[in-house]
Amino acid sequence: MNREIWNRLKMAGEYQKKAIYALFPEKVSRHLDVIETELKMMAVEIAADVVRECRKCDGSSAGQDDKKEPEVKKVDIV
Numbered sequence: 001m002n003r004e005i006w007n008r009l010k011m012a013g014e015y016q017k018k019a020i021y022a023l024f025p026e027k028v029s030r031h032l033d034v035i036e037t038e039l040k041m042m043a044v045e046i047a048a049d050v051v052r053e054c055r056k057c058d059g060s061s062a063g064q065d066d067k068k069e070p071e072v073k074k075v076d077i078v
Contacts, residue, residue: 021029 021032024032
């Protein structure tokens with residue numbers, strides 16, 4: 001994609017965000033910022049999970065596990 005078109009699309013997205021924020025009071029805008037941040041973090045986590053699952057499928061050969069889970073010892077706390 002042409003760099004100029006990409007920059008224009010990015011700027012248009014910023015204007016859309018500003019227009020939506022302008023529809024709400026200032027208090028709500030702060031909440032929208034928090035929601036936006038959380039959605040971005042969720043998207044990153046989902047993408048990481050997908051990549052992790054794909055690596056498991058691609059890396060496994062005939063049911064052999066390269067990574068063994070560590071043993072867990074039970075500890076009684078008195």
